[in-house]
Amino acid sequence: MTIWNDYQLVYSLSEAVEAYDQAEKPVRFVSGGTDLLLEIQQGSHPAMNTLIDLNHIDELRELRVMGELIFIGAAVPVSQITNSPLIKEHAMAVAEATGLIGGPQVRNSATLGGNVAHALPAADGMISLVAMNATAISYSHTDYSKKNILDLFKGTGESALEKDEILVGFEFPVKKSGEGSAFDRVMRPQGVALPILNIAVWLRRKGDVIDDIRIAFGPSGPVPTRALKVEEVIRGKKLTDVTISRAKETILESMKFRTSKKRATAEYRYLLAQALLEKVVSKAWNRAGETK
Amino acid sequence: MKKLENIEICVNEIDYSLPIIDGEMLSDLLRERLRLTGTKIGCNESECGACTVVIDGDPVLSCSYPAVKAHGKKITTIEGLAKNVGNNGNAYTVLHPLQDAFIEYGAVQCGFCIPGQIMTSYALLEKNPNPEVKDIKYALKDTLCRCAGYPSIIGAIQAASESIVSGKPVISPVIQTSKVGKRMVGQVRRRPDAIAKVTGQAIYSDDIQYEGMLHARVKRAMIPAGILTELDISEALALPGVQAVLTAKDVPNAKTHGLFIKDWPVLVDIGGPIRYVGDAIAVVAADTREIASEAIDLIRFKYEPLPVVSSAVQAHLPDTRKIHESGNLLKHIKVQKGMVSEGFNDADVILEHTFHTNPNDHAFIEPECSIARLTDEGKLEIYVGSQIPYSDREQVAAVLGLPESQVRIIGQLIGGGFGGKEDIAGQIHAAMLTMKTNKPVKLLFDRHESLIVHPKRHATQINIKVGAKNDGQLVAVQTELHGDTGAYASLGEKVMTRATTHSSGPYEVPHVNIDCYAMYTNNPPAGAFRGFGVMQSAFAVESMMDSLAEELQLDPIELRRKNALRVGSVTNTGQVLKDSVGLLECIEKVESALYKKAGPNPFVPVQDPNDPAIVRAWGFAVAYKNTGLGGGAPDKAGAEIELLPEGRFEVRSASAELGQGLPTVLQLIASEELGQGTEQVQVLLSDTDLTPDGGPTTASRQTYVTGNAVKYTSKAMRDLLTSELAERYDVSPEKIEFKEGLAQIDRQEVQLSTISQNLRKDGITPKVSYTYWAPETTPLGKGGDMHVAFSFAAQAALVEVNTITGEVKVPEVIVANDVGFAINPLGLKGQVEGGIVMGIGHALVEDFILEEGRVITDRLAKYRIPSIYYTPEITSFIVEHPTADGPYGAKGIGEICLIPTIPAITNAIYNAIGVRVDKLPVDQEKIVTELQKQKQFA
Incomplete structure (x- = not known):
């Protein structure tokens, strides 16, 4: 079985769209392809006639600040995100999460776009976003x-993306004074x-109050969600044992x-969720305090 | 938009322009088109890292990197690291410091993962020339080494880093050597195959290609139990590019194969039983692997399902369906010493518990590969990495109906074995397809097939009851074992016999009664795996010893010392131990190091002052393991030595090198005996036409058995040369000595090359051979010496348990192994490190999951093995209590190093948190559940 018959490199978004329209179907966009290619090879995803590689589109490879926003191109290899001083400064949660995707070599190919487009409910990079x-x-x-992000x-x-829709990148506000973020996870040594x-x-x-908070757990349902109720309990409160236990x-x-x-x-997950919440909130809190 | 015409890439500083091949991965381009076979394929699923190459400075997995994507990029492979310097008459290769350091530190064992390790490390050092250990672990996290030379790999990378930063040569490590080392044996020597392995020049079976070679795939049943009712190969045969499709009807002679018991069908026939998911239904040879894969999907078969027998205990129940005509019991194995009921009557305390061990996969990084071809003279040659070449020959010949002399097994480098390359994998199928098509045929398993097909470690249920006096003296041990040998016998009987005889531990116990049932089931077969049944029983008995110590409020080390086997002890099979019982010294060595590190109370839990969720404690365990086949089986090895015309000795034996370092062992022994340096001795292994039978590479036996064979052959060679020279030069034999490269004959020095050439001129080939027979052993049940020797070990492991998440880490291990004599200290270090890490894997990571005979862990992503993250700090002691008949006193090390690790860890977990692990592997969720139960009752 051939995983693909035609692997096309494109250099701009318009080229990508044109290539898609003209391609022999079935066709898919691919950036890192680290999950997709394996799934096809192992028969858990249908083989593709055409794969259109988005890695050479400059826009998708950018990682920059635009005014008040950080932009991460969908085809930036996650290792680059992890090591980026910009991301470490503005979004430690994203740096930490992307540093745990796959293995070291995989991270040099894998992209945040792929991590999100794959639409798995506990993808590390996606949860951090x-x-x-x-x-x-x-x-x-x-x-x-x-x-x-949640509408994807x-x-x-x-994924909620149309088949011919290209994920270009992600943006979020730069870190302001008093803000901080963190990510953590628990794995099992065995199995998947x-x-x-x-x-x-x-x-x-x-001051000593958590003015605002956003929390995402994965996997916590078929699609990612925010832990809104938990956020509500913490928002506006001091970081105390009472707040945490509530x-x-x-x-x-x-x-x-x-x-x-x-x-x-499920029982084990509830337990871990509680332990991780305490740990990660306090990590983010400390980081928020480090701001100049 | 212009379409890409060619892939333009620069590989190792050479530019290539290559036509595009649909679906081609970069690894295929490198291996198949550029013949750069140093880049290895271990899993083909982005898990193992063996295929790592560096693209524009970044390490990338070439097995899942589309070749087209590399267009315009610069690629460095393992072949590109060493630099050729100088010109014409004066050209030589300068290794990269990493390559040098990997050799010096003994990081190279089977060598299959080494290109990936070195390329990943190379990319790291290019970016960060001065990495800390944590950086190394982070970078190499997914570059797996099953020999698990991780400590040596870390040391090598640090040494290479120092060399690069300082511009000075790599500093050699300090390796613990034998305390009684001689001129050669007991000294550190580089592996003879190390340079080939670090430069990507080492050839493994899959690296071989022949003109017109076909590619084979096997149609597997993929159902665990049924009767094959219909089989249709017509569509597959009609597929263009398919050259042959063979079924049971095409099996020429013997219909089954097997190492001792030949119950494994070559192909399942219509009307015949399917006994496990890996049963072969048909085999295909085609022009390409892709076509062969497509063809097996076109083979249709029907079957009547049968109820699945999925555990040994179930198989033993009277009403369970019989998997084989002979029934489900492969063998009932019994040990009896004294009167166990009397023993229990005498006991002040009796404890009983049931333990479960799971199956494990060997997960050697090199999957099985066989290539068959016919020579111009019509001889059938098979190229394969096999642990038992002569057995392969016998089984292939029997199935094909050929005389054994018509079959030649040419053993290749083996990318890890651990017992998993003893049974037939693709040898027979490839041979059948070659006989049918008259073309060379390669049958390569992919990782999925490897996980499903080859024999595993026996899942075992062990019920153990121990009785002791208040002072800790053991008086009785009774065990009952149920071992799951799966669909076919493989070495099940032997493995479970070892499990049985070792199940009262390395202790002198007056009353022992053991019953073991080796049972057929519909699971994948179970066979040889490092530890060979002893790992399972050691887990049970060593856990019980800790429970007993707690019950009697005795120190667990003291309890073991009190009962430990020593010279003069009688084992449970009635063997009087005459020499070489270093268990007490192993215990002492580990004990004193432990107290030095951990203070007077190593087994008392300590909470981390910075994180109250983390609790640490040490655990202790001991073990023993037989060397050699024993049990009355004739245990012999042949060796041959020839003085080649150029003056080097060649040592030949069909024993296998799996990474353990056998060539170095044999080289050191021959050098020692022949008065040579290792440069004057080369070793040829595993060719049934060129090398005498060394017997199976199993049972920690090669250093002992083939080591002895080479020792005696060397003596015979020395005698031959001495007598020839004495006559020719008319001097008395006492005046002839051998030195590096020459013979000293009285006062005259003559080059060995001259001697060899002169003898040849006179029609004498300076060649001798010798077959060494190990001392006779007695079968189980007959008393006497069941084994020629035992190795002993003690270990202490520190665990760190996260009481909230249940996660367990093993940061430190102290170990002492009694190996008799450390012939090859560099190889010994690799075995010890690798055994410990594999033990950590078995305790914490590895779980081969079956559900009603179906393999759930059918990818390496699901069957996980320890990465470099699991590398503990290791303190290792070599204990040398020589055994009389071992070469220089040596006995086996390959298995003992793994065995005590598992109970040392589970005992440490108990000491840390009071949770007794009685089922492997440790389940972190279960730890949390148990801790919560404790809280409720507190």
Whole structure:
């Protein structure tokens, strides 16, 4: 079985669209391809006639500040994101999460665009973008459009992007004084290489109060969501044992973790969610305090 | 938009313009088109890192990197690291400091992962010339080494870094050598194959190509139990490019194969039983691997499903369906010493518990590969990395109906074996296809097939009951084992026999009663795997020893010392140990290092002052493991030595090198005996036409058995040369001595090359051979010496348990191994490190999951093995209690180094948090659950 018959390199978005329209179907856009190619090879994804490689489109390879916004191109290799001083300064959660995707070699090919487009409910990079409340920028036919990151998902492994829509990149606000973010996860040494649970937290300090907070857990349902109820409990409160224990209770009351065979029971996930919440919130809190 | 015509790439500073091939990965381009076969394929699923190359400065996995994507890029492969310097008459190769350091530190073992390790390290050092250990671990996290030379790899990278930064040569490490080393044996020597392995020049089976070679694939049943009712190969045969499709009807002679018990069908026939998912239904040879793969998808078959027998215990129940006509019991193995009931009557305390061990996959990084071809003279040659070349020959010949002399097994380098390359994999199928098509045929397993097909470690249920006096004296041990040998016997009987005889531990116990049932099931077969059944029983008995110590409020080390086997002890099979029982010294060595490191209470939990969730404690365990086949099996090895015309000795034996360092062992022994340096001795292994049978490479036996064979052959060679020279030069034999490259005959020095050439001129080939027979052993149940020797070990492991998440780490291990005599200290270091890391893997990481006979862990992404992250700090002691008949006193090391690690870890977990792990591997979620139960009852 041939994984593809035609692998095309394109150098601009318009070229990519043109290539897509003219390609022998089935066709897919690909950047790192680290998951997709394996899935095709192992028969869990249908073989493609044409793959259109987006890696050579400059716009998708950019990582920059634009005024008040950080932009990460969808085809930037995740290793570059992890090591980027810009990302470390503005979005530690993203730096930490991307540093855990795949393995070291995979991270030199894998991209954040692919991590998100694959639409798995616990993709590390994606979860960190949810906490950053990132906006996804996509390109379809001739137009750019913007969506909140959470609007990119329809179901497990099912992206809301149109087949001919190209994920261009993600943007989120630069870090302001009093803000901080963090990411962590727990794996199982055995079995599938997926986290049992991961969490990303962004927060803003005002004096000794958590003025605002965003929390994302993965996997916590078929599509990624924010832990809104938990956020609510913490928002406006001081970071005390009482706040944390109230937040932990809210995890039990509001989150929907499920049992996945050979990975973890729901009970274990609730427990880890509580432990990780405490750890990651305090990490983000400390980072928020480090701001000049 | 212009379409790309050609891939323009620069590989190792050479520019290429190559036509595009659809679906081609970069690894294929490098290996197949440029013949740069140093880049290896271990898993083809982005897990193992063996295929790592450096693209524009970044390490990338070439097995999943589309070749087209490399257009315009600069690629460095392992072949590009060493530099050729000088010109014409004075050209030589300068190794990269990493290559040098990998050799010096003994980081090179089987060598298959080494190109990936070095390329990943190279990219790291290019970016960060001065990495800390944590940077090294981060960079190499997914570059797996199953020999697990991770500590040596880390040391090598640090040494290379120092060399690069300082501009000075790589500084050699300090390697612990034998305390009684001689001129050659007991000294550190580089592996003879190391340079080839670090430069990508080493050839493994899959690196070989022949003109017109066909590619084979096997249609597997993929169902665990049923009767094959219909089989249709017509569509597959009709596919263009398919050259042959063979079924059971085409099996020429013997229909089954097997190492001792030949119960494994070559191909399942219509009407015949399917006994496991890996059963072969048909084999295809085609012009390309892609066509062969397509063809097996076109083969249709029907079957009547049968109820699945999925565990040894279930298989033993009276009403369970019989998998083989002979029934489900492969063998009932019994050990009896004294009267166990009397022993329990005498006991002040009796404890009983049931333990479970899981199957493990060997996960050697090199998947199985066989190439068959016919020579012009009509001889069938098979190129394969095999642990038992002569057995391959016998089995291939039997199935093909050829005389054994018509079959030649040419053993290739083996990219890891660990017992998993003893059974037939693709040898017979490739041979059948070659006989049918008259063309060379390559049958390469992919990782998926490797995981499903080859025999695993026996999943074993062990019920153990121990009785002791209040002072800790063991009085009785009773165990009952159920071993799951899967669909076919493989070495199941032997493995479970070892599990049985070792299941009362390395202790002198007056009353022992053991029953072991080796059972057939519909799981993949289980066979040889480093530790050979002893790993399983050691887990049970060493866990019980800790429970007993707690019950009796005794120190666990003291309890073991009290009962430890020593010279004069009688084992549970009635063997009186005459010499070489270094267990007490192993215990002492580990104990004193442990107290030095951990203070007086190493087994008491300590909470991390900075993170109250983290608790640490040490655990302790001991073990023993037989050297050699034993049990009455004739254990012999042949060796041959020839003095070549150019004055070098060639040592020949069909014993296998799996990475353990056998060539160095044999080279050192021959050098020692022949008065030579290692440069004057070369070793040829594993060719059934050129090398005498060294027997199977299993049971920690090669250093002992083939080592002895080479020692005696060397003596015979020396005698031959001495008598010839005495006559020719008319001097008395006492006046003849051998030195590096020459013979000293009285006062005259004569080059060995001259001697060899002169003898040849007179029609004498200076060649001798010798077959060494190990001392006779007795079968189980007959008393006497069941084994020629035992190796002993003690280990202490430190664990770090996260009481919130249940995660367990092993940051430190202290170990002492009694190896008799450390012939090859560099290889010994590799075995010890690798054994410990594999033990950590078995304890914490590796879980081969089966569900009703189906393999859930059918990819390397699912069957995980330890990465460099699991490397502990290791303190290792070599203990040398020589065994009388071992070469210079040496006995085996290959297996003992793994065995105590697992119970040392689980005992440490108990000491840390009070949770007794009785089922492998450790389940972090279960730890949390147990901790919560403790809280509820507290």
